[in-house]
Amino acid sequence: MVEGLGFPQRIIKATPSKALVIRINLVFLAFFIIVYAALLLRPSLSVYHENAASLVRCSIRECHHKVRWDENGIKVKAVLEESTDHDESNINLPNYNKSKNIGLINETTSSHDELEIPSFLKKMLGKGKKKIGMVNMDEEDVSEWNRKYLGETIAVNFDHVTDFFKWEDLFPEWIDEEEESDVPSCPEVPMPDFKRYGKMDVILAKLPCNEKERRDVFRLQVHLVVANLAVKKGKRDWNKRTRVVFWSKCRPMMELFRCSELVKRQGNWWFFEPEIPKLEQKLSLPVGSCQLALPLWGQGIHDIYDVTKIQSSSTSYLKKKSKKREAYATVLHSSEAYVCGAITLAQSLRRSGTDRDLILLIDNSISAEKRAALASAGWQILVITRIRNPNAEKGAYNEYNYSKFRLWQLTDYDKIVFVDADIIVLRNLDLLFHFPQITAAGNDFSLFNSGIMVLEPSNCTFKVFMESRNDVVSYNGGDQGFLNEMFVWWHRLPRRVNFLKDFWSNSTINEISFKNELFGADPPKVYAIHYLGWKPWLCYRDYDCNWDVEESFVYASDVAHHRWWKVYDAMDEKLQSFCRLTKRRKTELEWERRIARKKGLVNGHWRINITDPRRSHLVKD
Template sequence: MIKAIFPKALVIRINIAFLALFLLAYAFLFLWPSSTSVYNASPASFVRCSLRECHHKTENGIKMKAVLEEPRNSQFNSPDRIVVKRERPSFLDEMGRGMMIGMVNMEGEDVSEWKMLGQVIPVSFEPVSELFEWKDLFPEWIDEEEEIDGPSCPEIPMPDFYKYASVDMIVAKLPCRVQEEGWGRDVLRLQVHLIAANLAVKRGRGIWNRRIKVVFLSKCRPMPDLFRCDDLLRQEGDWWYYEPDLTRLAQKLSLPVGSCNLALPLWGKGIHEVYDVSRIGKKSTRTIKREAYATVLHSSEAYVCGAIALAQSLLQTGTKRDLILLLDRSISKPKREALAKAGWKFRFIERIRNPRAEKNTYNEYNYSKFRLWQLAEYDKIIFIDADVIVLRNLDILFHFPQISATGNDGSIFNSGIMVIEPSNCTFNMFMQRTREIVSYNGGDQGFLNEVFVWWHRLPRRVNFLKNFWSNSTVEAAVKNQLLGADPPKLYSIHFLGLKPWLCYRDYDCNWDLEDLHVYASDVAHRRWWKLHDAMDEGLQKFCALRKRRKIDLEWDRKLAREKGLKDGHWRVNVTDPRKYTT
C-alpha cells in the first residue's frame, strides 16, 4: 500500500486558507451590526411575563434589553423631576386612619396628604414597552378553531401582588393622552387599570365586607369596562373614588387580557363538545337575579318580520329567559299584536337622536339602542339584532360579563349580539358623551366601541356574519357547510345585506346586485325560510312583500339579466306565492 505524501509548503497554504475563511465568517456573523427588525416585532415575540415577574429573552442581548427597559416617561428616572402638588380631595377627610395605601404609577406626585391616612407603599412594576400596541391584545383575527396552534395572548407585566397583600386602599395615576387619536387604546393605561383591579380583588378576599377603596388620578374617565359607573362614589376634579363590586371585577380578571383569546370557548376540542363553564357559572349565578334577551325596533316596520322570526328561533332553542322588545309608537297595533304573539314583552321607548347624523338618514336614531341599559330590572341582557336567527341555545352567554361579543374589523367588536349589564348610571354616561364621542361608522356600534375598548371575545360561531369577503370557492364551501349544517354547528346567523323576508323565497336576492354578492348565500337563505315555514300562519303574513318591494325585486332581476350576471339567479323561475298576493 502506497501512502500519499503532500509537500509541506502545500499543507501550510491549505491551513492558511482555512484560517482566512474562518476569520471572515467570524467577522460577518459576530461583528456585523444586528438587524433593526427587532423594533418592529410584536412584543409577544420577545417578552414572556407572568403575573409575578417578567423575564426578557436574551437572544438579542443588550439591544433587546435596552428596548424593553426604556422608560415610558424619562422624567420618572430623573433626579431633578418636579414633584406635583395637587388640590386635596375632600373625601380624604371621610376616610379612616391607619390604612395601608398602595401607590401605583404615582411617581412625581406629592403624596404627603395621603401619608396622613396611613402608610404609603409604592407598588413597583415594570411599565410595558412602547412597542406593545393595542392590536397585540386585540387582533382582528385569531385561530378560534385551533386549526394551527390556537390563539394566545402576550402577557402584561404585573407586580408581585404578594408584597402588597395588606393594602386597604389603592391610589393610581392613569395615563391620559386625550389629545392623541385613539388615546383610550393605550396599553400602559390598561396596565395601570389591571394592576389596581388585581390589587383590589386579591386584598378583598381577606376582608369580611369585601369593600376596597380605589382612587384614580386622571383627567380622563377611568375605563368603565373595569370600574363601573355604579361603583363611582365621588368625583372631584381629576380624582375618582370607587368602591368596586369585587365579585364582578374578579370575573373580568379571570378572562383573557384581550380579544387575543376567546373569553371562554363554547366547545372543547371536539367541534360538538360543549365547553364546561361550571366554574364561572357557579360564581356568577349567585348574584344574578334576572336575565333576558332583547332587541330594538324603532322608526320603521321594516324589521318586524325579522323580530318575529328572531323570537320564534329563540323559543325553539328552549330558553326560559324573558324576551324583551324595545319599540316606539311607529310600530302599528296589528304589528305589535303579532310581535306579542311571537313571544316578545314590550318596553316602549322614546327614540334617541344621534347628534352627528344627517336628518332622515339610516343612523339618525340608532342611538336608541342605548335604552337597553335602562332595563335595570335585569342584571344581564343578551342583545340580538332583529336580522339574526338563533340556531342553538345561547343561555350560556349569561355567564359572561359586559361587553362580551364577537370580533368585527380591526380591534372592535360587532354589536349584533352582545352581553350587557343594564345600568341607569351607564345610560346617563352615554347621554353625556353623545357629542363628545366620534363613532367610526356613525352608528351605535362605533360609539360603544369607543366607550368599551376592553371587551371579551366570543367565538364567531355565536354571531356568524353572512358574508363572503374573499369570494373564493373554498371560502364559500366552508361557510355554506357551516350555514347549512344539521344539527347546527353555528349558534346564530346574522343576515347582512338584503334580508331574506325582503327577497323572493326562491333564492337570495343579493345575487341580483353585483355589489351585494359578498352577502349572497342560498344555503343561509333556505335556512331562514325553513324557520319561517315552521311559524304559525298568523305570523307568516307579517312577512308579506309590499307592492313597492316587488317592483324593486323585478327591476333588480331585469338589470341582472341585462348584465348577464354569471351566477344566473336571474334565470330562476319565481314561485314565491307572495309575488302574486297583495
C-alpha cells in the same frame, strides 16, 4: 542654501517613523475589530420584525425574553421586559419610567397643587394608620403623602409596557378560532409581584388620560394592576367591596370599574368601591380578544360547554345576594321594516330551548296590529322614546340608531343579551349570561360586532352615554362605532356565536364552501346567523336577491337564505302573514332582476323562475 530647507525637504523631514506608522495601523485595526464585533452582536432585522410587538427599550445585557406556562400547562406569550433585580430593602421604592410618563401620561401634573388630597379621602383615612397602595405615582407624590402622615404608603412596582407593545397585539383583527394551525395566545402584560405586598386599606393610582386615543396599552395596564391589587390585596367590607381611588382627567375604564360603583367624584379624583366577585370574574378572562373568552366547544359539536370554567369562584355569593334576572332583547324603531325579522328571531330563540324573558323595545312607528303579532311571537313589549344620533344627517338610516342606549335602562335585569332583528338563533345561547359586559364576537380591526352582545343595565351607564354622544366619534356613524369607543376592552366570543353572512371579495372556492357548509349544517354548527345585505324576507324565497346586485355579491348565500326560510316555515301562518312583500319592494326586486338580466350576471340567478306565493299576496307600503 545650506542653512535652510526648502518645502520638499521639510515634507520629507516630517515623514513619521516606521514605529509610528505601525502604532497608527494598530489603532485602526482595533477600531475595525470593535465595529465588527458590534455588528456581529446586533440582532438581525428579521428577529426585530418578528418580535417588534414585544420589544422594550433596553440593552442586550438588560433584556431577557420570558416564556411562561399557565396553570393548565398552556404556553403563554410574553413581551421582552427589563430585567430587574428586586432588593427586599427597596420594595417600597417605585419603579419609575420617566419616558413613559412623559410620552403617554401627557396630562400628569407638573405642579403638585393639582394632586391636593381631596377632603373625602382625608375623612376616609382619618387619623389612624391606613395602608395605602400607590400605583403609577411620582416619587414626589409619595413623599408628599408621607409628609402629611396620612398613612403608610406602599409604592407598587411593575415594569411598564413600552411603545412597541401595541393595542393590536391584545386585540388582533383575526385569530385562529378553529385552532387548525395554532392555539391563540395573548402577549403578557407585566404585573407586580403580588406576593411582596400585604393587605391594603386603599389603592390609589394616577391614570394616563388621552381622550383622542382610548386604546392605550399602558392605560389598560395601570387599570389591570389596580384591579388585581383590589382582588388580591384589598381589604373587603361585609359587602365584598374594597376601596379604590383614581386621579385622572378622564373617566376610568367602565369595563373594569363600573359606573354604578363610583361612590364620589371630586375634581379629578374618582372614588370607587368595586364589587370584588364581579371584578374577579373579569380578571379570570383573557386579557384581550387575542384569545377566546368562550372556547369553540369540547371534542364535538354536541358537547355542552362546561360553564364552571367561566364562573367566578364567588358565584355562590352572587346568587345569595339577589335572584338574578336575565333576558334577551332587541330594538325596533323608525319603521316596520324589521318586524318580520323580530318575529322570526323570537321564534328561533324559543326553538333553541331558552326560557329567559324576551324584551322588545319599540317606538311609536310600530302599529297596534304589528305590536300584537310581535307579542304573539313571544316578545314582552316596552315603548320607548327614540334617541337621535347628533352626528347623523336628518332622514338618514342612522338618525335614531342611538335608541339602542335604552337597553341600559332595563335595570329590572342583571344581564341582557342583545340580538339584532336580522339574526336567527340555531343553538341555545343561554351560556352567554355567564359572561360580563361587554362580551361579543369580533368585527374588523380591534372592534367587536354589536349584533350579539352581553350588557349589564345601569342608569348610570346610560347617563354617561347621553353625556358623551356629542363628543365621542363613531367610526361608522352608528351605535356600534359609539359602543366600541365606550368599551375598548371587551371579551371575544367565537365568530360561530354571531356568524356573519358575508364573504371576502377575494374568498377562495374552498372558503366559500366551508362557510356555506356551516350555514346549512344540521344539527347546527353555528349558534346564530347574522344576515347582512338584503334581508331574506325582503327577497323572494326562491333565492338570495343579493345575487342580483353586484355591490351585494359579498352578502349572497343561497344556503343561508334557505336556512332562514326553514325557520319561517315552522312558524304559525298568522305570524308568517307579517312577512309579506310590499308592492314597492316587489317592484324593486323585479327591477333588480331586469338589470341583472341586462348585464348578463354570470351567477345566473335572474334566470330562476319565481314561485314565491307572497308575490301574489302583497301588502300596501
